[in-house]
Amino acid sequence: MEFEEAKEVLNAIQHAGFEAYFVGGSVRDTILNLKIHDVDIATSAYPSEVKRIFKKTVDTGIEHGTVTVLDHGRAYEITTFRTESTYQDFRRPDHVEFVRSLKDDLKRRDLTINALAMKPDGEVIDHFEGLRDLKEGMIRAVGVAEERFHEDALRMMRAVRFASQLDFIIEKKTLNAIHHNAHLLSNVAVERIHVEWVKLLLGKNPQAGLKDFMATELYHYCPLFSDKKQVFNKLMNLNSSQLTEEEAAWTLLCYLSNLASSGVKELLRAWKSSNSLISNVIVATELVTLIRQQKMDSWTYYRSGLHCLRIANEVAVILGFGINEDILEQKYAALPIKDKHELQVDGGLLINRLKMKPGPQLGVILERLEHQVVNGELDNQQDLLLTAASAWVK
Numbered sequence: 136m137e138f139e140e141a142k143e144v145l146n147a148i149q150h151a152g153f154e155a156y157f158v159g160g161s162v163r164d165t166i167l168n169l170k171i172h173d174v175d176i177a178t179s180a181y182p183s184e185v186k187r188i189f190k191k192t193v194d195t196g197i198e199h200g201t202v203t204v205l206d207h208g209r210a211y212e213i214t215t216f217r218t219e220s221t222y223q224d225f226r227r228p229d230h231v232e233f234v235r236s237l238k239d240d241l242k243r244r245d246l247t248i249n250a251l252a253m254k255p256d257g258e259v260i261d262h263f264e265g266l267r268d269l270k271e272g273m274i275r276a277v278g279v280a281e282e283r284f285h286e287d288a289l290r291m292m293r294a295v296r297f298a299s300q301l302d303f304i305i306e307k308k309t310l311n312a313i314h315h316n317a318h319l320l321s322n323v324a325v326e327r328i329h330v331e332w333v334k335l336l337l338g339k340n341p342q343a344g345l346k347d348f349m350a351t352e353l354y355h356y357c358p359l360f361s362d363k364k365q366v367f368n369k370l371m372n373l374n375s376s377q378l379t380e381e382e383a384a385w386t387l388l389c390y391l392s393n394l395a396s397s398g399v400k401e402l403l404r405a406w407k408s409s410n411s412l413i414s415n416v417i418v419a420t421e422l423v424t425l426i427r428q429q430k431m432d433s434w435t436y437y438r439s440g441l442h443c444l445r446i447a448n449e450v451a452v453i454l455g456f457g458i459n460e461d462i463l464e465q466k467y468a469a470l471p472i473k474d475k476h477e478l479q480v481d482g483g484l485l486i487n488r489l490k491m492k493p494g495p496q497l498g499v500i501l502e503r504l505e506h507q508v509v510n511g512e513l514d515n516q517q518d519l520l521l522t523a524a525s526a527w528v529k
């Protein structure tokens with residue numbers, strides 16, 4: 136496990152006379168018995184001191200106190216205890232101050248469950264009753280909630296994300312502070328909000344997260360979400376905790392919003408999504424309707440591709456009209472060809488053998504051949520395809 140190996144890094148820092156702890160999500164998730172994905176280390180050593188302890192380091196974020204240590208083929212982010220003294224415009228701090236006290240470092244963190252520290256021997260340091268909140272399933276800001284959200288407004292999205300991801304309840308004062316400060320979310324980069332929103336949708340209890348997302352009016356300050364109240368209400372009545380990936384989450388949202396492809400594009404662009412995500416969600420959203428209308432023919436399978444078919448069907452299952460997964464896979468596997476390049480003729484061959492001229496007619500004939508092969512009206516054999524094509528040439 137990554138933790139075991141990282142202990143050596145902590146021990147090395149301690150041997151040099153400094154304090155070092157695991158902090159952040161890895162501590163929280165270990166206590167909850169969840170899989171950990173990244174290990175953050177906090178230390179009383181200043182970056183220059185950390186660099187003297189290890190042979191291989193990279194200055195990944197030195198101005199924020201973070202040095203990456205390379206050890207046995209792994210990378211560990213080691214951050215000096217710090218306070219973030221000045222916050223401008225409710226984003227991240229414009230400068231940090233290094234401190235030597237763990238408690239000072241922990242008290243500027245967002246939530247009590249994220250403000251725990253753990254020694255390499257497993258002892259947990261808990262200055263803000265994070266262990267109690269973990270046990271009780273509570274999301275609570277460290278100290279005065281308003282202050283934490285003024286320091287970084289994204290933390291409000293993180294709170295609702297954790298409510299969904301961990302199936303926890305947001306404590307009342309924290310929830311009220313989110314409601315009061317929701318407008319500050321407008322100051323946060325869409326890319327950062329995006330990450331939290333997707334984690335919310337893919338969480339263990341998205342209904343709970345959505346409820347808080349709406350009640351606090353955070354959604355008003357997310358791109359193109361102000362008019363989506365009814366859509367979120369619909370989403371809350373579904374068992375969307377079955378969602379397994381981001382593209383399916385957006386597909387469900389776009390389907391429930393009745394968006395045509397231009398609307399999907401507009402929404403996902405506003406959320407700064409990648410082009411590949413946008414095109415897959417466009418295809419999958421249209422497919423959901425075809426699945427519902429039971430209009431799934433071979434051509435639809437063929438032009439959609441297995442990836443989008445799976446996404447659309449995941450959504451259709453949640454909506455109660457999905458196709459049996461095995462049948463979907465079998466139908467796709469049974470297609471005579473999966474790609475245009477598998478067709479036994481191409482433009483060059485039609486020109487050589489049928490003396491056709493390059494131009495639009497050639498394209499039309501190739502498409503017609505492709506259609507007929509996919510639909511099973513023609514076998515994908517060169518002589519048969521040429522015979523059919525020659526009959527169509529005017």
Ligand SMILES: Nc1ccn([C@@H]2O[C@H](COP(=O)(O)OP(=O)(O)OP(=O)(O)O)[C@@H](O)[C@H]2O)c(=O)n1
Nearest residue numbers: 159160161175243244245246249250287289290
């Ligand atoms: N806006 C933020 C982001 C992070 N943190 C602190 O930095 C830690 C690490 O941040 P990050 O890795 O972004 O989040 P995690 O809580 O580790 O959650 P995840 O499992 O998604 O990584 C958090 O636990 C929290 O202590 C914070 O106080 N405020």
Ligand SMILES: [Mg+2]
Nearest residue numbers: 159160161173
């Ligand atoms: Mg983390």
